[in-house]
Amino acid sequence: MTALKLLPLLSCWGFMVLALARACPGKRTLAAAAVGFGAGAAAENLLLATMGGETPFRLLRGICGVVFLLLWALALRVAYRGGAATASRGAAGRWAPLLPAVAACTGTLAGGIALCRMAPLDGGAVGFLPCIALAMAGALPAAAGSSLGGRVPERLTPGAAPLAALLVSGILFMACSVPRLDLFSPLSMEVMKFVHDFVHQFFESMLIPDHPFFRSDVWGYIGFLFSDRVGFWGGLAIWYAPALLVALAVRLQRLPSVAHIRQGAERRKLLAGFIRNRRLQLAAPLAALVLLSAAAYRSRFPSVEYWDPKPIAVTATASGEILIPKQGETPLEDGKLHKYVYRQGGREARFFLVLTPSGRLTASLDACAICKPDGYGQSGKMVLCYYCKTLIPLDTVGKPGGCNPVPVRSSTKGDAVSIDGTELLNKWGNTVQETSRVKEGGR
Amino acid sequence: MKRLWPAIGNAALSRAVTPCLLGGFLLLYVGIAFGSDEPLAALMAVIRSSFLLLALLALIPANLAARLFREAALFLKRRRALAGKGDDAAGLFDDELLLPEHTGFGDHAGRLEALGYATRGTERSLAAWRGASLFPARFLLLLGALSLFGGIPLSLATRVSHREAVLEGEPLPGSRDLVRRIALKEERGLLLARSLDIEVAPEQGGSRHYGLYPPARQRGFYLYPRHLGVAPLVKFTAADLPGGFEGYVILSIYPPGKEDSLRIPGSPYRVLFQMAPDAADPYLTGRITLQFRLLKGDEQVLTGSAPIGGEAAGGGYRLAFPDSRRLVVTDFVRDPGVPLIWSAGVCFALALLCWLPVRLWFPRQEMLFLKTPGGVLACSRAEGGRRGHAGRFHELLDLMQPYRGGEGAAGRVRGL
Numbered sequence: 001m002t003a004l005k006l007l008p009l010l011s012c013w014g015f016m017v018l019a020l021a022r023a024c025p026g027k028r029t030l031a032a033a034a035v036g037f038g039a040g041a042a043a044e045n046l047l048l049a050t051m052g053g054e055t056p057f058r059l060l061r062g063i064c065g066v067v068f069l070l071l072w073a074l075a076l077r078v079a080y081r082g083g084a085a086t087a088s089r090g091a092a093g094r095w096a097p098l099l100p101a102v103a104a105c106t107g108t109l110a111g112g113i114a115l116c117r118m119a120p121l122d123g124g125a126v127g128f129l130p131c132i133a134l135a136m137a138g139a140l141p142a143a144a145g146s147s148l149g150g151r152v153p154e155r156l157t158p159g160a161a162p163l164a165a166l167l168v169s170g171i172l173f174m175a176c177s178v179p180r181l182d183l184f185s186p187l188s189m190e191v192m193k194f195v196h197d198f199v200h201q202f203f204e205s206m207l208i209p210d211h212p213f214f215r216s217d218v219w220g221y222i223g224f225l226f227s228d229r230v231g232f233w234g235g236l237a238i239w240y241a242p243a244l245l246v247a248l249a250v251r252l253q254r255l256p257s258v259a260h261i262r263q264g265a266e267r268r269k270l271l272a273g274f275i276r277n278r279r280l281q282l283a284a285p286l287a288a289l290v291l292l293s294a295a296a297y298r299s300r301f302p303s304v305e306y307w308d309p310k311p312i313a314v315t316a317t318a319s320g321e322i323l324i325p326k327q328g329e330t331p332l333e334d335g336k337l338h339k340y341v342y343r344q345g346g347r348e349a350r351f352f353l354v355l356t357p358s359g360r361l362t363a364s365l366d367a368c369a370i371c372k373p374d375g376y377g378q379s380g381k382m383v384l385c386y387y388c389k390t391l392i393p394l395d396t397v398g399k400p401g402g403c404n405p406v407p408v409r410s411s412t413k414g415d416a417v418s419i420d421g422t423e424l425l426n427k428w429g430n431t432v433q434e435t436s437r438v439k440e441g442g443r
Numbered sequence: 444m445k446r447l448w449p450a451i452g453n454a455a456l457s458r459a460v461t462p463c464l465l466g467g468f469l470l471l472y473v474g475i476a477f478g479s480d481e482p483l484a485a486l487m488a489v490i491r492s493s494f495l496l497l498a499l500l501a502l503i504p505a506n507l508a509a510r511l512f513r514e515a516a517l518f519l520k521r522r523r524a525l526a527g528k529g530d531d532a533a534g535l536f537d538d539e540l541l542l543p544e545h546t547g548f549g550d551h552a553g554r555l556e557a558l559g560y561a562t563r564g565t566e567r568s569l570a571a572w573r574g575a576s577l578f579p580a581r582f583l584l585l586l587g588a589l590s591l592f593g594g595i596p597l598s599l600a601t602r603v604s605h606r607e608a609v610l611e612g613e614p615l616p617g618s619r620d621l622v623r624r625i626a627l628k629e630e631r632g633l634l635l636a637r638s639l640d641i642e643v644a645p646e647q648g649g650s651r652h653y654g655l656y657p658p659a660r661q662r663g664f665y666l667y668p669r670h671l672g673v674a675p676l677v678k679f680t681a682a683d684l685p686g687g688f689e690g691y692v693i694l695s696i697y698p699p700g701k702e703d704s705l706r707i708p709g710s711p712y713r714v715l716f717q718m719a720p721d722a723a724d725p726y727l728t729g730r731i732t733l734q735f736r737l738l739k740g741d742e743q744v745l746t747g748s749a750p751i752g753g754e755a756a757g758g759g760y761r762l763a764f765p766d767s768r769r770l771v772v773t774d775f776v777r778d779p780g781v782p783l784i785w786s787a788g789v790c791f792a793l794a795l796l797c798w799l800p801v802r803l804w805f806p807r808q809e810m811l812f813l814k815t816p817g818g819v820l821a822c823s824r825a826e827g828g829r830r831g832h833a834g835r836f837h838e839l840l841d842l843m844q845p846y847r848g849g850e851g852a853a854g855r856v857r858g859l
Binding site for chain 2 (some may be wrong): 069073076080190193194197198201205206207208209210212213214215216218254255257258259260261262264267
């Protein structure tokens with residue numbers, strides 16, 4: 001099962017090694033990649049063992065984010081210079097001495113990410129043997145790369161920027177395969193926040209009147225800017241943009257000057273050769289786009305299974321009190337998420353009860369104060385917000401703030417948990433209204 | 444010092460300055476986004492409070508202005524060269540080649556005219572061109588960017604805003620001009636569905652009207668209407684409140700469903716108001732009915748509704764609304780950056796309108812052959828259809844200096 005989980009990641013790593021092998025044939029680069037992979041896996045495991053919690057994941061996710069930003073900077077640079085930086089075919093030009101270091105860094109990141117895929121959701125480190133097996137599995141493509149890399153046609157040797165796009169896309173694909181390292185979902189959410197913030201500030205700054213004065217159809221178009229689709233498509237645009245910019249820079253490379261050649265055939269031959277090579281240079285950024293698409297898909301549809309029971313309908317007593325027996329059809333204190341839905345007079349609220357590791361039975365809305373109320377699923381000692389894919393430790397469920405489920409006041413009455421129905425409905429109404437206002441509705 | 448000034452000049456003209464600065468602010472935004480739910484507003488506040496960041500932001504319009512002048516100068520220089528007036532065309536074109544001194548222009552002008560080029564020949568030069576230049580679009584784009592990035596720091600540094608209620612029958616805040624009438628009308632425009640008319644009688648006579656958009660100015664401040672509201676005259680009496688209460692109360696209860704409250708001073712009473720929904724908009728028709736809940740402490744003691752001009756009573760309590768005035772909650776904003784940002788939008792739109800047809804259908808293509816002391820300088824430049832134009836240029840070069848066996852190349856490439 002673990003091997004199956006790792007297969008896409010290791011395949012991606014193999015592909016990255018192949019690109020590195022083609023860009024810089026020779027054992028030094030591949031050895032650096034293999035050693036980096038093993039070292040990355042070991043270092044991440046050490047962090048998991050010593051620090052525990054979410055910190056090792058956040059650290060790695062932060063590094064992946066910085067790497068993505070660096071790719072953005074590089075892509076802007078090559079696009080701004082009209083492809084001059086990508087013009088020299090083959091990375092093994094000016095940058096050749098740096099390639100082993102690049103391979104080692106890429107390997108370190110890939111190794112760390114692959115280990116996170118194996119890390120138990122409940123916390124803690126990966127065992128010694130699986131860790132060693134992973135390091136060996138990571139070294140295998142490097143060993144194979146030395147022979148396979150030579151078989152890739154030389155004309156496909158990527159330039160510096162296309163190679164960087166390919167490697168970073170590979171890293172992002174691997175990161176998005178691990179929910180706790182996923183970058184695409186937080187990016188979509190930040191984009192949505194930015195668009196909302198920007199439109200609001202733009203209206204304020206340009207003294208544009210508020211929605212009661214607008215035509216409803218016009219406001220419908222403006223309202224689209226507040227929808228979560230803008231977050232997704234905007235996020236996707238930012239996600240693809242560096243690879244697209246690199247592809248654009250390659251495509252827009254100026255043809256060499258042939259004005260000094262006085263034979264038409266010779267001029268045409270020279271230009272045709274340049275154009276053919278320029279087309280082949282597009283292979284790496286296009287492969288990067290495929291990897292980025294796969295990463296976005298993995299982020300939207302994670303392969304992790306979550307415990308997400310169908311909400312049970314509950315009713316309130318005449319005094320508006322919802323009573324849920326602790327020992328009903330399913331015992332509440334089994335450590336699993338128990339979802340309920342309460343309907344009254346056309347209003348409804350979804351909530352859940354869960355026993356935290358510290359032994360508290362807490363009630364919370366199946367929604368947070370930030371995201372759309374897509375609800376939560378449980379995996380071990382974590383719950384996950386389906387909307388923004390944030391993992392929340394069970395220990396912190398029942399505490400307000402961030403993407404935590406909104407806590408609901410509850411008390412124990414005899415052998416049952418008691419919740420005030422009106423308060424629940426109001427809280428749900430306020431939360432959903434607030435998040436819908438931000439994510440879907442108006443300003 | 445001799446080296447310093449050119450270095451500063453190059454830095455000021457560098458195309459990298461603006462993207463680098465914008466990238467820096469983007470990174471700052473990303474950093475702030477980690478710790479704030481409204482990162483853009485937070486970023487604006489940070490920039491507003493930091494002289495260094497404001498100065499950095501102001502470098503963007505400075506760089507754009509320098510580039511605007513530089514590109515305009517290059518454009519004019521190229522035009523002069525094409526008119527046969529310039530002595531040096533080096534560096535003004537995309538492709539340059541130095542041909543031997545004896546190269547003649549022959550009847551190449553006629554050949555170029557047959558290909559659709561306009562030509563101009565002098566003793567020293569032959570120029571050919573077709574299509575329209577994209578420079579006006581480029582100029583507008585840079586001018587728009589200059590306006591935009593000039594307007595943003597100006598707005599951030601100097602914006603002053605305060606919120607006031609503009610009430611019928613009361614002077615306009617900050618002046619003695621009297622607000623005569625506030626009217627909301629259904630008037631379907633291009634973007635807006637309603638129009639707002641605030642009629643003011645200035646102190647010196649006549650009348651002025653303030654609307655929604657574009658906002659009118661009063662003593663240097665834009666009037667930016669934010670919400671509508673009403674100010675009913677509320678008369679309240681209760682058995683344990685002998686003096687009662689009477690006064691105009693500003694209520695932000697529009698549109699219907701929005702709630703506002705009035706705390707009766709020196710008493711435990713609080714009244715929660717809503718505007719009753721109606722088939723037609725009550726603010727438009729003027730038929731306003733107020734729904735209210737009277738609370739004494741946390742206890743609700745009376746609930747009901749009454750139209751303006753009516754009253755409601757019960758349990759020893761009486762609430763009457765003999766009169767009402769309309770009001771507009773308005774931001775008074777002084778911001779010299781706003782016109783600059785507006786004009787940036789106009790410039791961008793004009794630039795696009797100018798660029799698109801020219802780039803698609805009439806791209807500029809130019810050739811220049813100029814006799815210089817070192818030989819004949821052949822130059823070519825195209826803003827679109829580059830390969831076709833380059834092919835024609837190369838064929839003309841072939842005619843000017845035919846290939847002779849054994850010669851691989853002729854001329855020297857310059858400035859590439």
